[in-house]
Amino acid sequence: MPASEEALSLKKRGNESFSKHDWLKAIEFYDQAIESYDSDPTFFCNRCQANIKLEQYGYAIADATKAVELDQSYAKAFYRRAVANMAILKSREALRDFKTAAKLEPNNKETRLRLTECEQIVKRLAFEKAIEVSDPPSAFEGLNIDSISVDSSYDGAKLGTEMTQDFIDDMIDRFKNGKKIHRKYAFRIIQAVYDIVYKEPTMVEMEVAKDHKLTVCGDTHGQYFDLMELFRLNGFPTESHYYLFNGDFVDRGSWSTEIALLLYAYKWLRPKKFFLNRGNHETDDMNKVYGFEGECKAKYDEKSFRLFSESFSALPLATLIGKKYFVLHGGLFSDDKTSLDDVRKLNRHQQRQPGQQGLMMEMLWTDPQPQPGRGPSKRGVGLQFGPDVTKKFCEANGLDAVIRSHEVRMEGYEVEHDGRCITVFSAPKYCDSTENKGAYINIGPEYKLEYQKFDAVPHPDVKPMAYAQNSLMSLMT
Known part of the structure; x- marks a missing residue:
C-alpha cells in the first residue's frame, strides 16, 4: 500500500x-x-x-x-x-x-x-x-625552543619567557588579519601551558571571589571570529573576569589553531583565573579527521600538532565551581555509584586518549535524554542519561546542577532535567550550516546563572573543514 x-x-x-x-x-x-x-x-x-x-x-x-x-x-x-x-x-x-x-x-x-x-x-x-609504538616518547623531549630563530622580517610582537597582555593583544589583531604568530612563539605557548595544566588536578575546584565574575563557554570549534564577538559583548578575560572554556576549542571550524593558541595564551597569563576543560575533540582520533591536524600542518608544522596533542591529553576533565556546579564537556556516567571523588582520583595521565569505554570516555562523550534511566547513544559513541540519573548524582554530591556542552542548542543553551542539567554551546551558526545562536553563562559570587545569547558574525571566505584530510568529512557539515 x-x-x-x-x-x-x-x-x-x-x-x-x-x-x-x-x-x-x-x-x-x-x-x-x-x-x-x-x-x-x-x-x-x-x-x-x-x-x-x-x-x-x-x-x-x-x-x-x-x-x-x-x-x-x-x-x-x-x-x-x-x-x-x-x-x-x-x-x-x-x-x-x-x-x-x-x-x-x-x-x-x-x-x-x-x-x-x-x-x-x-x-x-x-x-x-x-x-604504532605502545609508549611513544614525549613530543617535548629534546625540544629546544631557544634555538629556533625568528627572522628579522617578522612584524609581530616578540615573546620572551613570560606571557604579556601586549603579546596577546598583538596576537588577536594578527589572527583577525589572517596572519600567524611565529612557530617559535607557538611552541613556547604550548610548552608553557602543558607545564601548567599537567600539574592541575583532573577536576579543578574554584570559587568566584567577591567583585569577580566567571564566564562559562561551550564549544567554539575553530570559529575564531565568533569568539571575538563573544569577547566584544561580554568582555575579554581580566584579573576580575575569569573564563572557563568547556572543551571542543578545535576541529571543524578553520581557525582552530588561532583559538587554541589564544586560549592557551590567556591560560599562561592567568593560570589561576582562566580554566580549560578537555573536550572529545581534544583527542587524536578526532583531530586527524575533523581538521585540526591538517590545520596545524598547513599553518605551522607536524611538530606543532604533536605538541598540541600531548598538551590536550594533560588538560583537566572537569571543573567544580563553588561546590555547586560540576562542569564537564560530555555528561554523566554509566554507574550511579560514580562520584566527584572518583573524578578527583582519576589519573588522566595514565591514559592519554579516552578510548571506547571508561570514565574518561563518558566524561567527554555522553549526552542527556528526556527519558528516565540510561539509553544507547544517539551519536553511536558513549551513552545517554536521564533526569533521574542527574538528580541522583546532584543529590549524592551536594550539587545544584551539571553544566555541560558537546551539543548544538538552537538557542545556544538549554536547561533540562528539572533545572539540573544545563547545556551551553558557544559556536553560533555552527559550521556555517546550522541556524543556531551561541551562548555563554555568567556566574557571580552569589552563584546565580545568567544566560546570554549571541549571533554569528561574518568571517573570511574559508569554509569549515578546510583542513580536513579528505572531502568525506565535508559531508557532515
Whole structure:
C-alpha cells in the first residue's frame, strides 16, 4: 500500500525545513510522516540525513538501516549510513556500505570518489596501527625552543619567557588579519601551558571571589571570529573576569589553531583565573579527521600538532565551581555509584586518549535524554542519561546542577532535567550550516546563572573543514 497523501505532505514539509537548515523541525515532520506510514524507505533516509546534520550519528545509522531493510537496492541509504559511520570513525563499516552503494550505482561519480577516499583511509589506519609504538616518547623531549630563530622580517610582537597582555593583544589583531604568530612563539605557548595544566588536578575546584565574575563557554570549534564577538559583548578575560572554556576549542571550524593558541595564551597569563576543560575533540582520533591536524600542518608544522596533542591529553576533565556546579564537556556516567571523588582520583595521565569505554570516555562523550534511566547513544559513541540519573548524582554530591556542552542548542543553551542539567554551546551558526545562536553563562559570587545569547558574525571566505584530510568529512557539515 503506498504512502498516504498526509504522510507525503509531512515528508514535503520536512524537506522544506531541511532546506532552511532547521534540522530539528525537519526531524519532527519526518517523525510524523513515519508515524503515519512506516513502510517508505525515503522517510527514514531523509531523517537519517537530518540526524547527520545534528551529529546524531547513532540515530542516523539506525534510520539508514531501516531504509535498507525496506529497500535493499536503495543506494542512497547505504551511502548515508557510510557517511554516518565515517563520522564516528568506523571506517571499515563505512567501506562496506560505500562498496555496496557503488555496486548499486556504478556510474555515480561521487560515490566512486567517496569509496576511493574511504579505501585510502582504511589503508592508512592499518599502516599507522602496524607502526604504532605502545609508549611513544614525549613530543617535548629534546625540544629546544631557544634555538629556533625568528627572522628579522617578522612584524609581530616578540615573546620572551613570560606571557604579556601586549603579546596577546598583538596576537588577536594578527589572527583577525589572517596572519600567524611565529612557530617559535607557538611552541613556547604550548610548552608553557602543558607545564601548567599537567600539574592541575583532573577536576579543578574554584570559587568566584567577591567583585569577580566567571564566564562559562561551550564549544567554539575553530570559529575564531565568533569568539571575538563573544569577547566584544561580554568582555575579554581580566584579573576580575575569569573564563572557563568547556572543551571542543578545535576541529571543524578553520581557525582552530588561532583559538587554541589564544586560549592557551590567556591560560599562561592567568593560570589561576582562566580554566580549560578537555573536550572529545581534544583527542587524536578526532583531530586527524575533523581538521585540526591538517590545520596545524598547513599553518605551522607536524611538530606543532604533536605538541598540541600531548598538551590536550594533560588538560583537566572537569571543573567544580563553588561546590555547586560540576562542569564537564560530555555528561554523566554509566554507574550511579560514580562520584566527584572518583573524578578527583582519576589519573588522566595514565591514559592519554579516552578510548571506547571508561570514565574518561563518558566524561567527554555522553549526552542527556528526556527519558528516565540510561539509553544507547544517539551519536553511536558513549551513552545517554536521564533526569533521574542527574538528580541522583546532584543529590549524592551536594550539587545544584551539571553544566555541560558537546551539543548544538538552537538557542545556544538549554536547561533540562528539572533545572539540573544545563547545556551551553558557544559556536553560533555552527559550521556555517546550522541556524543556531551561541551562548555563554555568567556566574557571580552569589552563584546565580545568567544566560546570554549571541549571533554569528561574518568571517573570511574559508569554509569549515578546510583542513580536513579528505572531502568525506565535508559531508557532515
